[in-house]
Every structure is written in C-alpha cells, then in structure tokens.
Amino acid sequence: MKKENIDQLVKIEYHQTDNLSLIDSQLTFFQIYYVISGKGTFKINNNIACFSEGSLILLTPNDQQHLEIIEKTELLLVKFSERYVKDYKWNSINSMDCLLYRASYLSGCILQNKPDIVLVNSIVSSLLHCLNHPDLYHEELTLHYVNALIVIAARNISKMRPENLPSNADKRILDIINYIQGNIHDPELLKVSVIALEFGLSETYLGSYFKRQCGETIQYYILNYKMRLIEHRLLFSDMRINEIVTEFGFSDESHLNKFFKKKHHMSLTEFKKQRKQK
Helix, strand or coil: CEEECCCCCEEEEEEEECCCEEEEEEECCEEEEEEEEEEEEEEECCEEEEEECCCEEEECCCCEEEEEEEEEEEEEEEEECHHHHHHCCCCCCCCHHHHHHHHHHCCCCCCCCCHHHHHHHHHHHHHHHHHHCCCCCHHHHHHHHHHHHHHHHHHHHHHHCCCCCCCCCCHHHHHHHHHHHHCCCCHHHHCHHHHHHHCCCCHHHHHHHHHHHHCCCHHHHHHHHHHHHHHHHHHHCCCCHHHHHHHCCCCCHHHHHHHHHHHHCCCHHHHHHHHHHC
16 A cells, blocks of 8 residues: 655645546545545545545545545545644644544544534635636635635534533643543543543542533543444444454453443444444
8 A cells, every 4th residue: 555645735636536446545644535526435444434425534644545436426635734734823723633633533524513514515615716716826715725624624523522621721631631532442541540640630630620621520521432432433434343342442242232322222233223224
C-alpha cells in the first residue's frame, strides 16, 4: 500500500469516476471526502462503511483507505496537513488536531448534526465554484471555505464530548478528556484512582471538578463514550463480537453483553440486526 503525500498545506480536488477501485493508500495528512453523488463502500483501517450522496467522511494521518465504487460517483476531496491545523488560530477551539483525530474512532459519515447539512452543501458548492472559476483572491476565499468545513467536522466529532462542556473549557479538563479517549481500550487506565494520579489530583476533587465542568460524572462519561464506540463498531465495521470484546478489555462476550444490555435492553447481535433493518 503506497503512502500518499501532499506538497502544500491545503489542496482541493474534484473526482468523477465509475472505476471499481479508486483509492488504495495510506495518508500522511487529514482528508475530508464529500460525496456529491453516487454510492459505494469505504474501508478505513479495519472498518467498512457505506457512502452515498451527502456523506462527509474525515480521514486522519496514517489512516489506511480503500474506496470501492458501486455506481458513478462525484467526490470533492479537501486535503490539509497537520501543520496547517496546528498553526492556524482557531479562536475558541482548543487542540483542534486532537479533536479531529477522534474521527479515527468513528466510521462512515461524521455529519450527525442535521442543521450542518445545509451549511456543508453551501460550502461544497462554493469550493467547486472556486475550483472551476479561479479569480482574484480565490485562494484566500478557498481557505475560508476549507476552515468552515473543518470547524463543522470538529463540531460533529465533538458531539462525543460531554454535552455540557463549554466551548472555552480550560485546558486541564480537555487534557483529562483526551486522556480518557486515548486510553478507552484499557480499563486499568480508566480507573478514577489512576486518572487522579496522572493529573496530580485527589479522587474526590477529580470527581467534583469533572462534574462541575461537564455536567456529568466521570464514570458516566467513560461508560457513555465507550458505549458509543461499541455502537459504531457494530453498525459500521465488519468486526466480530469477540474482536470488540478484546479491543475494549472485556473479560468475555457475556461481560460485554451485560454491559451493553444495561443501556439498550438487548444483546449486541439483536442491536446490530435491528439497526441494519432500519
């Protein structure tokens, strides 16, 4: 599998194809796919997801991608480097690169916030216009549109953060959340005592600080975040249940099912079957 690089900070591409296999590579940059028309399947690392008109898919550096076309497809590709994300002043958004990297936990379309669909359609139309009709200052305009698309992607990914976390939250709570999300596959590292030690806090203070900042307990956030990742694995990947058991550190399939049933009141197999039927 070849590594794909870009020679500039931001690059916009338009593709129209009916080839069975369009892309098979490993990225060294961030890339947003917007599906203008058509349908097919995406394999990102070990996860497989379907795409169709209106899908917005974010890939992160080192992601391995393979795209297969089912019917003639039009794509807008927005490529941007890690350096661009880190150097740009994002005002109230802290650690934009860390936030975008959380897309690697997801599969398929990240556009979950329905009001953003209209905005994305408008931005994509504007980017296509700049691409096809370059004019005075078109590069500056293109960057503004790209930045808007990045912020929308970040907003949709951030839905996996505590709902009540303010946009200008202090760095320490963001670091704690980053630590939890980065170690979500290791139950030992998610113990409150371990997290408190990692950040030089007492367990009591960590609990009250997290609740004050996020509006929910740290234990609830960990369980809810893990649950959402498991749901994504069931719905958008070809992973078997025993592989999910191993990935998230459960002792066996029965342990995982017990954890899952507390929220969904059904087994993982029943959940997957029901959602696919819908």
